[in-house]
Amino acid sequence: MAKQWWKFLSAFLILFSLILGFHTPLAPGIMGVSPDVLTYGATSVTIQGYNTKFTESGNTLQVWLVNSGIIYCPYELTVVDDTHVRASFSLSDEVGDSFFDLFINSESDGTIVMTSAFIQSGMVVGLSPVHPEPCLQALAPAETGSFNFPNQPILYESIRNLLFHVPSWFAMIFLMFVSLIYSIRYLSGNSIAHDIAAANAAHVGLVFAIAGLVTGSLWARFTWGAWWVSDPRLNGAAIGVLIYLAYFVLRSSVGDDEKSARLGAVYNIFAFVMMLLFVMVLPRLTDSLHPGVGGNPAFNKYDLDDNLRVVFYPAVIGWIGMGLWLLEVRNRIARIELNRILR
Amino acid sequence: MWRQVQAIITKDLRTEWRSKHALGSVFLYVVASIFVAYSGFYQIVDLPTWNTLFWIIVLFAAFNASARSFTSETSGRRLYLYTLARPEAVVLGKMIYNAILLLVMVLTSFAVYAGMIGTGPLENTDPYSLLLALTLGAIGLAFILTLIAALAAQTDNNLGLMAILGLPVILPMLLILIRFSKNAIDGIAWSVNYTYALQFSVIMILSAALSYILFPYLWRE
Numbered sequence: 035m036a037k038q039w040w041k042f043l044s045a046f047l048i049l050f051s052l053i054l055g056f057h058t059p060l061a062p063g064i065m066g067v068s069p070d071v072l073t074y075g076a077t078s079v080t081i082q083g084y085n086t087k088f089t090e091s092g093n094t095l096q097v098w099l100v101n102s103g104i105i106y107c108p109y110e111l112t113v114v115d116d117t118h119v120r121a122s123f124s125l126s127d128e129v130g131d132s133f134f135d136l137f138i139n140s141e142s143d144g145t146i147v148m149t150s151a152f153i154q155s156g157m158v159v160g161l162s163p164v165h166p167e168p169c170l171q172a173l174a175p176a177e178t179g180s181f182n183f184p185n186q187p188i189l190y191e192s193i194r195n196l197l198f199h200v201p202s203w204f205a206m207i208f209l210m211f212v213s214l215i216y217s218i219r220y221l222s223g224n225s226i227a228h229d230i231a232a233a234n235a236a237h238v239g240l241v242f243a244i245a246g247l248v249t250g251s252l253w254a255r256f257t258w259g260a261w262w263v264s265d266p267r268l269n270g271a272a273i274g275v276l277i278y279l280a281y282f283v284l285r286s287s288v289g290d291d292e293k294s295a296r297l298g299a300v301y302n303i304f305a306f307v308m309m310l311l312f313v314m315v316l317p318r319l320t321d322s323l324h325p326g327v328g329g330n331p332a333f334n335k336y337d338l339d340d341n342l343r344v345v346f347y348p349a350v351i352g353w354i355g356m357g358l359w360l361l362e363v364r365n366r367i368a369r370i371e372l373n374r375i376l377r
Numbered sequence: 378m379w380r381q382v383q384a385i386i387t388k389d390l391r392t393e394w395r396s397k398h399a400l401g402s403v404f405l406y407v408v409a410s411i412f413v414a415y416s417g418f419y420q421i422v423d424l425p426t427w428n429t430l431f432w433i434i435v436l437f438a439a440f441n442a443s444a445r446s447f448t449s450e451t452s453g454r455r456l457y458l459y460t461l462a463r464p465e466a467v468v469l470g471k472m473i474y475n476a477i478l479l480l481v482m483v484l485t486s487f488a489v490y491a492g493m494i495g496t497g498p499l500e501n502t503d504p505y506s507l508l509l510a511l512t513l514g515a516i517g518l519a520f521i522l523t524l525i526a527a528l529a530a531q532t533d534n535n536l537g538l539m540a541i542l543g544l545p546v547i548l549p550m551l552l553i554l555i556r557f558s559k560n561a562i563d564g565i566a567w568s569v570n571y572t573y574a575l576q577f578s579v580i581m582i583l584s585a586a587l588s589y590i591l592f593p594y595l596w597r598e
Contacts, residue, residue, distance in 0.1 A: 269549065269552070273545050273548055276548075279545075280544075283538070284542060287533075288531075293531065296594060296595070297595070300528060300591045300595050304587050308583075316576055319575075
C-alpha cells in the first residue's frame with residue numbers, strides 16, 4: 035500500500051483540476067459592443083460585459099477609448115445592469131487611426147480592454163488628429179485576491195479546455211515514451227513481458243491520443259470555426275495515431291508470438307521517432323494555428339497566467355499518473371492471462 | 378564494411394540487369410498509370426493537380442518497386458547472404474540500391490509524365506529546385522521504404538502490410554514533397570523553398586539512421 039501513493043496523488047490531482055477547472059469563473063471582460071461603428075459627431079453605444087459587476091461600481095466606473103494614443107471619454111454614461119452599460123461619445127472629424135480600443139475601469143473588475151472594438155466611419159484618418167480635452171481622472175485600483183481564469187478574445191470560456199486537451203497529449207507522448215523504453219528492453223533482453231508491456235503502453239497512449247483529438251476537435255470548432263482544419267500539427271497528430279494503429283495491425287497480423295514481438299518492437303521504435311518528428315518538430319518549422327509556432331505565443335505570461343498554471347500543472351501530472359495506473363492494471367491483467375496459459 | 382556494401386549493390390544491380398524483372402514491372406506500372414491519367418485528362422493545365430497526380434503515381438510505383446527488395450531472394454539465399462555480410466552492410470546496400478532504382482524510375486516517369494500530360498505548367502520552373510525535389514524524393518522514399526519492406530517481408534501478407542505500415546509514415550513526407558516540387562515548378566525563390574528541402578532531409582537522414590540501427594534486429598531469425 036505504501037508504494038501506491040502516486041495513484042492516490044494522481045487521482046487527487048485530477049479531481050483538483052476538474053473541480054477548479056470547471057468552478058473557477060472567467061475574469062471580467064468585454065463580450066461585444068453594438069453598434070461597432072463610430073461616426074463623426076455623437077454616437078451612442080451599448081457595451082456588453084462578461085462576468086462584470088457594473089452596478090456595484092457605481093460612480094467609480096470609467097469608460098474611455100484610445101485611438102493612436104489619444105484618449106476619448108464619453109459625455110454620458112449609464113449603467114443598465116451588471117453586464118450592460120451605455121456610453122455616448124462625441125468625436126472630432128479627424129482621428130489618427132481607423133480603430134478604437136475600448137477600456138473600462140472599475141473598482142470591482144479592474145481595467146478590462148477590448149482592442150479594436152470600434153471602427154471609424156465618415157471621419158478623416160490623418161496625421162493631425164484633433165486632441166480633445168484631457169478627461170481621465172485617477173483610475174480605481176483593480177481588486178486583487180479573486181481567483182479567475184483569463185478572459186481571452188476568441189477563447190472565452192473554452193480556455194478551460196487547456197486543462198484537458200494539452201495534458202492528454204502530454205500523457206500520450208509520455209506513454210509512447212514508456213512503450214519505446216519497453217521495446218528497447220525487449221530487443222536487448224527478449225523477455226515477452228517487456229513486449230506485452232510495450233503494447234499495453236501504446237494502447238493506453240492511443241486512448242489519450244484519441245482524447246486529445248476529440249478535445250482538440252471541439253476546441254477547433256469553437257475557436258477556428260471547423261471540426262478539422264488543415265494545420266501541420268493536426269495532420270501530424272492524425273498521422274501519429276495512424277502509425278500506432280499500424281503498429282497494432284502489424285502485431286496482430288503475425289501469428290508467431292516471438293516474431294510479432296520482434297517486428298513490433300522494431301516498428302515501435304521507428305514509430306516513436308517519426309511520431310515525435312511529425313507532432314513536435316515539423317509543426318514548429320512551419321506556420322501553424324497552434325500556439326508556440328509561426329509567431330503565435332506559447333506558454334508565456336500572456337497566454338498562461340498564474341491562476342491557470344496552478345490548475346494546469348497538477349492536471350498534467352495527474353493525467354500522466356492516471357495513464358501509468360491504467361498501464362499497470364493492463365500489465366497485471368496480461369500477467370494473469372500469461373500465467374493461466376502457461377499453467 | 379564499405380566493400381560489402383559495394384558488393385551487395387553490384388550484385389543487386391547485376392541481377393536486376395540480367396532479369397530486368399523489377400525495372401520492367403515498375404515501368405509498366407508507371408507507364409500504365411500515366412496512360413490511364415492521359416486518357417482521363419488528356420492535358421492537365423492546373424499545376425496543383427499536375428504535380429499531385431505525378432507524386433501519387435510515383436508513390437505507388439515506389440511501393441511496388443521496393444516491396445521486392447527483400448522478397449525477391451529466397452530464404453536460403455538470404456541465409457547465405459547473412460553468413461557473408463554484416464546486417465548493417467546488407468541494409469545500407471539495399472537502401473542505396475533502392476535509391477538508385479527509384480531515382481531512375483522517378484526521372485524517367487517524370488519525362489514520360491511531362492511528355493504525355495503536358496508541359497504547360499512547367500513554364501516558370503526553377504530546374505535545379507525541381508531536380509533536387511525529384512532526387513530527394515526518390516532517395517527519401519527509398520530509404521524509408523527499405524526498412525518497411527524488411528519488416529513486411531517477414532510476414533505472410535507482404536504488399537498489404539507494406540501499405541499499412543508505410544503509408545502513415547510516407548504521408549507527411551509526400552505532403553512536404555508535393556509542396557516543395559509545386560513551389561519549384563512555380564519558380565518560387567530558393568530562399569523560401571529551402572525549408573521544405575531541409576524538412577525532407579531531416580526525415581530522410583533520421584529514417585536512414587533508424588534503418589541502420591534497427592535492421593540487425595529484424596534480420597536474425
